Amino acid sequence: xxxxxxxxxxxxxxxxxxxxxxxxxxxxxxxxxxxxxxxxxxxxxxxxxxxxxxxxxxxxxxxxxxxxxxxxxxxxxxxxxxxxxxxxxxxxxxxxxxxxxxxxxxxxxxxxxxxxxxxxxxxxxxxxxxxxxxxxxxxxxxxxxxxxxxxxxxxxxxxxxxxxxxxxxxxxxxxxxxxxxxxxxxxxxxxxxxxxxxxxxxxxxxxxxxxxxxxxxxxxxxxxxxxxxxxxxxxxxxxxxxxxxxxxxxxxxxxxxxxxxxxxxxxxxxxxxxxxxxxxxxxxxxxxxxxxxxxxxxxxxxxxxxxxxxx
Amino acid sequence: xxxxxxxxxxxxxxxxxxxxxxxxxxxxxxxxxxxxxxxxxxxxxxxxxxxxxxxxxxxxxxxxxxxxxxxxxxxxxxxxxxxxxxxxxxxxxxxxxxxxxxxxxxxxxxxxxxxxxxxxxxxxxxxxxxxxxxxxxxxxxxxxxxxxxxxxxxxxxxxxxxxxxxxxxxxxxxxxxxxxxxxxxxxxxxxxxxxxxxxxxxxxxxxxxxxxxxxxxxxxxxxxxxxxxxxxxxxxxxxxxxxxxxxxxxxxxxxxxxxxxxxxxxxxxxxxxxxxxxxxxxxxxxxxxxxxxxxxxxxxxxxxxxxxxxx
Numbered sequence: 001x002x003x004x005x006x007x008x009x010x011x012x013x014x015x016x017x018x019x020x021x022x023x024x025x026x027x028x029x030x031x032x033x034x035x036x037x038x039x040x041x042x043x044x045x046x047x048x049x050x051x052x053x054x055x056x057x058x059x060x061x062x063x064x065x066x067x068x069x070x071x072x073x074x075x076x077x078x079x080x081x082x083x084x085x086x087x088x089x090x091x092x093x094x095x096x097x098x099x100x101x102x103x104x105x106x107x108x109x110x111x112x113x114x115x116x117x118x119x120x121x122x123x124x125x126x127x128x129x130x131x132x133x134x135x136x137x138x139x140x141x142x143x144x145x146x147x148x149x150x151x152x153x154x155x156x157x158x159x160x161x162x163x164x165x166x167x168x169x170x171x172x173x174x175x176x177x178x179x180x181x182x183x184x185x186x187x188x189x190x191x192x193x194x195x196x197x198x199x200x201x202x203x204x205x206x207x208x209x210x211x212x213x214x215x216x217x218x219x220x221x222x223x224x225x226x227x228x229x230x231x232x233x234x235x236x237x238x239x240x241x242x243x244x245x246x247x248x249x250x251x252x253x254x255x256x257x258x259x260x261x262x263x264x265x266x267x268x269x270x271x272x273x274x275x276x277x278x279x280x281x282x283x284x285x286x287x288x289x290x291x292x293x294x295x296x297x298x299x300x301x302x303x304x305x306x307x308x309x310x311x
Numbered sequence: 312x313x314x315x316x317x318x319x320x321x322x323x324x325x326x327x328x329x330x331x332x333x334x335x336x337x338x339x340x341x342x343x344x345x346x347x348x349x350x351x352x353x354x355x356x357x358x359x360x361x362x363x364x365x366x367x368x369x370x371x372x373x374x375x376x377x378x379x380x381x382x383x384x385x386x387x388x389x390x391x392x393x394x395x396x397x398x399x400x401x402x403x404x405x406x407x408x409x410x411x412x413x414x415x416x417x418x419x420x421x422x423x424x425x426x427x428x429x430x431x432x433x434x435x436x437x438x439x440x441x442x443x444x445x446x447x448x449x450x451x452x453x454x455x456x457x458x459x460x461x462x463x464x465x466x467x468x469x470x471x472x473x474x475x476x477x478x479x480x481x482x483x484x485x486x487x488x489x490x491x492x493x494x495x496x497x498x499x500x501x502x503x504x505x506x507x508x509x510x511x512x513x514x515x516x517x518x519x520x521x522x523x524x525x526x527x528x529x530x531x532x533x534x535x536x537x538x539x540x541x542x543x544x545x546x547x548x549x550x551x552x553x554x555x556x557x558x559x560x561x562x563x564x565x566x567x568x569x570x571x572x573x574x575x576x577x578x579x580x581x582x583x584x585x586x587x588x589x590x591x592x593x594x595x596x597x598x599x600x601x602x603x604x605x606x607x608x609x610x611x612x613x614x615x616x617x618x619x620x621x622x
Contacts, residue, residue, distance in 0.1 A: 038620045064621065088493035182399035184516075185536045205495075206517035209531065216610050220520065220529035225496045247618060259613040286620035293615065299527050300611045302570040304604065307558060309349045309597035310375065 002066075003246045004113045004139075005032045006045040006132045007122025007235075008102060009052070009070060012277060013082040016089065018228045024277040025056050027079060028122035028145065031232035034281045035239025035268040036120075037063040038289060040246035042239075043113045045069040045132070047101040049076035059282050069113050076101035089230055090204060107132045114138075118246040120238060121165065123147045126157040133164050141253055143167035143198075143242055145234070151177050159194065166253075167198035169238055175201055184209060185216065198258060200241070202234045210262055214255035219262050219300060222270035222292055229276045233269045236281060240268030240289075267292040313377075314557045315424045315450075316343045317356040317443045318433025318546075319413060320363070320381060323588060324393040327400065329539045335588035336367050338390060339433035339456070342543035345592045346550025346579040347431075348374040349600060351557035353550075354424045356380040356443070358412040360387035370593050380424045387412035400541055401515060418443045425449075429557040431549060432476065434458045437468040444475050452564055454478035454509075454553050456545070462488050470505065477564075478509035480549055486512055495520060496527065509569060511552070513545045521573055525566035530573050530611060533581035533603055540587045544580045547592060551579030551600075578603040 010027030014020065033042045043066040048056075052072070060067050082096035107128055119139040121129040123146050133142055142165040150158045151174065158178075162168055168191055170178065179187040188199040188211035201209045205227075207220040244261040251257055267289050274280045321338030325331065344353045354377040359367075363383070371378050393407035418439055430447045432440040432455040444453055453476040461469045462485065469489075473479055479502055481489065490498040499510040499522035512520045516538075518531040555572040562568055578600050585591045 039618075040621070088487065176399065183536060183538065185534050189536075203517060206514060207529075207531075209534075216534040217613075218518075218531035218534075218611060219613075220518075220531070223496050223520075223527040223529075225494060225500075227494065244618065247620075256614060260616075263613050263615075264618075286622060289620060290617070297613065297615050300529060302528075302530075302574050302608065303567060304574075304608050305571075306601070307350075307555065307575075309558075309600060310351070311597060 002041040002043060002112070002116050003036050003118045003120065003243060004043045004045060004109070004116035004136065005029045005036070005120040005122055006107050006129070007032065007120075007124055008079050009044065009046040009048050010079040010081055011051070012231060013080070014084070014229055014231050014276060016085040016229050017087055019276065021276045025059055026081065026232060026277050028232070028235040030060065030278060031235035031272065031281070032120055032122055032239040032242075033060060033065045034063055034278055035236040035272070036243030036246070037065050038268075038284070038286055039243030041066060042243070043069055043116065045107055045109055045113055047071045047073050047076070047105045049073055049078040049101045052078045059278060062282065066112070069108070069110050071108060073101040083231065085230065089227055092230070109135050117249060118242055119143070120242050121145065121161070122235060122238070126150050126154050126161040129161045130157070130164065133161070141166050141242070141245055143169055143238065145169050145238060146174065148174055148177055162191070163195040165196055167200060168196045169200040169202060171202040171204065171234065175199075185211065200262075202237060204230070207266060208237060208262060210258060212255045212258060217255070217259045217262060219266050219296060222266055222296060223299070224270060224274065227273045230273050231277065233272050236272035237265040237269040239265075241265030263293045263296050264289065266296055313352040313354060313423070313427050314347050314429045314431065314554060315354045315356060315420070315427035315447065316340045316347070316431040316433055317418050317440070318343065318431075318435055319390050320355065320357040320359050321390040321392055322362070323542060324391070325395070325540055325542050325587060327396040327540050328398060330587065332587045336370055337392065337543060337588050339543070339546040341371065341589060342546035342583065342592070343431055343433055343550040343553075344371060344376045345374050345589055346547040346583070347554030347557070348376050349579075349595070349597055350554030352377060353554070354380055354427065356418055356420055356424055358382045358384050358387070358416045360384055360389040360412045363389045370589060373593065377423070380419070380421050382419060384412040394542065396541065400538055403541070420446050428560060429553055430454070431553050432456065432472070433546060433549070437461050437465050437472040440472045441468070441475065444472070452477050452553070452556055454480055454549065456480050456549060457485065459485055459488055473502070474506040476507055478511060479507045480511040480513060482513040482515065482545065496522065511573075513548060515541070518577060519548060519573060521569060523566045523569060528566070528570045528573060530577050530607060533577055533607060534610070535581060535585065538584045541584050542588065544583050547583035548576040548580035550576075552576030574604045574607050575600065577607055
């Protein structure tokens with residue numbers, strides 16, 4: 001079994017109230033792959049430029065991520081993003097986006113990547129997501145992320161891509177924008193009519209919610225006193241969530257398993273935000289993940305005893 | 312055992328995308344009292360004017376709320392609020408506030424109200440909250456709500472009031488404003504240093520979180536396809552939360568009991584928002600509450616089995 005992810009591999013420049021990094025490894029596919037690597041073999045598909053070298057590859061390889069399908073575009077430069085977070089870390093301003101090698105990206109999947117059990121289509125142009133999806137015929141679960149840009153400028157393509165996946169993962173605002181429906185339960189119902197049987201709403205500091213045919217499930221974000229850099233939290237969540245599913249090849253991908261996957265996604269996201277970029281997840285230990293998942297169960301459980309109520 | 316609440320009794324004019332009411336029973340003390348009435352005897356302390364009559368009292372008495380301490384100010388008019396909600400129901404605009412009889416309110420508690428087991432200080436001027444708190448010496452649990460206005464114009468009074476209660480219940484934005492700390496865990500720690508041993512963050516559509524000396528707890532809002540009017544949701548939450556504690560006079564008010572109380576608060580708030588004003592909670596049945604609490608447990612629980620993770 002294995003997981004394939006297609007998406008951005010990037011250098012990020014990030015400033016938060018707690019510090020700054022001028023150039024660090026980032027990108028949706030990278031954050032996803034590191035998180036998912038705790039569960040199964042992960043193959044990364046995406047382009048990099050001449051500026052991407054051994055130090056960056058080493059971060060992925062240290063977690064045994066397969067980097068054969070990282071395409072080196074000779075003469076090109078790696079995707080670059082610069083952003084700054086405000087006081088409450090929910091305000092994020094993009095200061096610069098340089099597509100570079102991503103501008104002409106045409107995903108090329110090796111036979112091994114095409115043969116994946118689980119596919120994650122990170123946020124890229126939706127027609128590219130469809131091309132990749134079509135190549136992974138054997139995948140038993142395909143999840144897709146997107147962003148406001150594609151909702152605005154490529155809605156039809158995005159709708160076609162969504163129709164071909166099992167799971168749509170978006171943040172709250174994107175779900176509202178996509179469905180023009182402010183109510184999450186209704187928005188999810190509409191999306192499920194389009195095809196995906198699972199809808200995950202990423203809610204930032206409030207956690208995440210999921211709707212399947214068996215109903216609603218939600219978890220708060222893991223409570224942290226120190227959040228340093230939220231960049232990549234959603235992709236780390238996706239990596240934990242999707243990775244967990246890949247680690248259970250013999251179990252049905254039903255509501256119960258998906259709920260457990262939500263807990264692992266939440267745990268991975270919580271580690272991601274504790275330090276800049278990939279720094280924390282890169283040195284994460286499996287026992288730390290298990291501990292945080294157990295703690296998540298504890299902080300959302302309450303005793304259910306009958307109570308005598310007054311008429 | 313009994314619960315006393317001091318706070319606003321109001322007429323509200325509310326417009327939402329789903330309809331409007333020009334004049335309906337409202338006010339924090341009313342929403343709180345109806346919700347808490349399912350658990351214990353509730354006494355309401357607050358002023359009304361000549362325009363408040365039998366139809367309004369009948370709504371409270373139908374739920375066996377004690378109205379003896381509702382003070383009729385002859386020649387006065389009842390507190391009036393007009394607000395409008397936007398498309399996503401998180402945007403709320405106050406269009407008119409007429410304090411009326413509330414402008415000169417000086418709380419007068421009967422011996423029965425002073426003898427309460429549990430006291431809820433709904434959002435009123437903090438010096439009045441302190442006067443009431445001082446009169447209820449026997450109360451074993453006192454919870455306090457407030458608002459941005461008092462944080463801005465009466466911070467010192469509010470800080471003194473907070474220091475004298477067991478539980479502070481505010482919404483997220485108010486907690487940030489009060490503590491000047493964007494991180495909820497840190498904000499709660501600071502507040503607990505000021506006196507309250509319990510901090511509850513009301514998070515609107517995302518639910519609520521609680522911090523005690525034993526740690527963090529959170530529940531999502533109950534998922535609803537139809538939210539008609541959020542007015543009073545926070546006070547209904549408080550009524551369910553505080554009322555539940557009152558219904559357990561022989562149990563320690565510890566973390567476990569408080570977690571259970573959070574579930575009842577969440578359930579009551581969910582019914583409140585299903586219709587305008589007090590309409591839904593006024594005809595709520597106890598078995599409906601129990602059903603929604605059980606469902607809340609289900610939609611936040613996941614199976615915890617060990618998972619083989621990769622090093």
